[in-house]
Amino acid sequence: MTNPTMNLLLFAMLPYVALFVFFLGTIMRYRKAPFTYSSLSSQFLENNQHFWGLTALHYGIFAILLGHLMGLLIPRQVLLWNSRPLRLYVLEIFSLAFALMALVGFVGVIERRIRYPKARTVTTPADWIIESMLILQAAAGIYVAIFYPWGTSWYSTSAAPYLHSIFFFRPDISYLVTMPFIVKFHVVNGWLIVGFFPFTRLVHALVAPLPYLWRKPQLARWYGIGILPVWPRRPSGVRD
């Protein structure tokens, strides 16, 4: 990853290919194959180890993604927070803890699918691939956090501008070319995950059922009208 052409391909081209595939893929799949738009839970088949892997990975990845997003959206505020050593340490320790949680979860999940034949029967090749990619991603991130410390700060000054440059269609890879291999690996693998996302079970993240929080408990569907809450009166003037 020192070859300039290679750098350009991986850090300036790959992101756009990945993002293009991501948007096209997720939208097309939602429209063409809505039936497949979910994760495929195996809790029904194996429920002893399910809790530990699944809960750890989800809460871990949530926090980590939120951290990456904050570094991207409000890099100045993150730097400001980190300007006092104590606050920096707190942020770093929490980030590392959540990252470890995610990694432990990922490993637990894949180990579970290897160990229990019933869980294995509902595991597809795409599951194995994306799982491996996610484990590598988490491991690389943790390696960086430990051996290239204070990433919460330098993410804001190098990774954030890089991502901004990508998102505003002015790709600038100068922030990345001097980075150590493992950081580059984390970035490239990240884009690969984004590109592979639409073809995996990960799409369930896009249909997280947040509207449940404000919807009425009971639902009814009427011919030619669609979904209505069941208790309130049916709109007048419409006859079935």
Add this chain to the structure above:
Amino acid sequence: MNVRSQVSMVFHLDKCIGCHTCSIACKNIWTDRKGTEYMWWNNVETKPGTGFPTRWEDQERYKGGWEKKNGDLQLRSQNKSSALFNIFHNPNQPTLDDYYEPWTYDYQNLFNAPEGADQPTAKPISMVTGEYINVEAGPNWDDDLGGSPVYAQNDPNLESLTPEQREQLFATERLVFFYFPRICNHCLNPSCVAACPSGALYKRGEDGIVLLDQKRCRGWRACVAACPYKKTYFNWSTGKSEKCILCFPRLETGQAPACFHSCVGRIRYLGVLLYDAARIEEVAKLPDDQLIEGQRSLILDPFDPEVIAAARASGVHDSVIESAQKSPVYQFVKVWKLALPPHLEYRTFPMLFYVPPMSPVMASQDGGVIDHVSGDLFHDIEQSRVPVAYLAKLLGAGQENKVRYALRKQKAVRWYRRALTVGDVTMEVASRMLAEADCSAEEAEAIYQLTSLCTFEDRFVIPPMHREEAIQMMEDPLEHKASAGFGFVSAPHRGM
């Protein structure tokens, strides 16, 4: 008043012979696919018994249905925020072990086994993993095992009995059991619908059938935990839940659902009930002992001009109102009060009602001789082998008087007919029994007709479904000529 129509059901337990024909009819039509092998949208349980899935009535464990908390109605399995926090791992989801691991047999071995000293066998193979398994449970594993200490004694309904009553129930030569066929109750206040984070479950506005939209279902599994009757099932192969659809494609073409149609005991009745949707929430908050009357009050009189006017205003078609007037379910549930809802204390308002079964009286009577013309004509109901307390726990939301009422009336009708046809009972006694059972001679005759001499048309009064107004039918049928059908026809294939 917000009048809705609901296709409702009555199962006459006194007529059920436990042949499982209904289960097989359903299985052959709907659940013979991969991932559904273990599902029994219709199943027949032996009671006392643990049922399917094992001990489904134990809501301390399964957390199904609603409960009243601080005067409010809440799902036992989740609230809105916990549903999202626990979405990665549902703490209340039953697993395959609570049902059974479906299997087939290695039949090829019977033909291909090399010659040897032993007879070749067909070993069981799991239909989940394809590996050999030891079969440890199956559907109806406790069929006819009422009284067995392994199964029946674990029936959660036995909590309502005294230790003496329990002993009697299981004493040798006094054993008793009856059958309890179950399908989805298509509840008025369904907890599965309320629990679904994706909004995939819904009631059909026109007929109240509870359905699960396979395209909208994301497999969060909340409905499986929330249904206290455990009548939504998780398809482990497609990652979606499935449930009884009350054979709506059959209903829409005027046919009875498969389990109804195939019932050899003719125990099943189907018809429309009109109900007041505006009062569901209020009635669902009543204390346990008022629930049965509460649910009855939701069911409206289809002959009442006020109700008819309100029904029309709410968009209920005249043909459906007419159908409701002929409904056998209305007779059994509201007029005769013979049919009772199962476990109403879960507060989902099941719209499948059961006529409680008569059972043999206990053999502890002197010499087995019972004086039929004693002062209390109904003493054998108190002394029947299935205690009223047990039936009340199952069908009466704990109210023994409701079950007793239904049993007394059934007995009175029997004796009335006996006086008419056999003549070993005088009409004077029969009339007295009818009077004590709150039943007129005309009513007794009607009950007798609909119970014993009922034809197909009497049992199944299927309303016109007005399918022509369904949105799916807005498409031109000829467009689909020679293709595989309407709507969702791709294979339920998952994963890459």
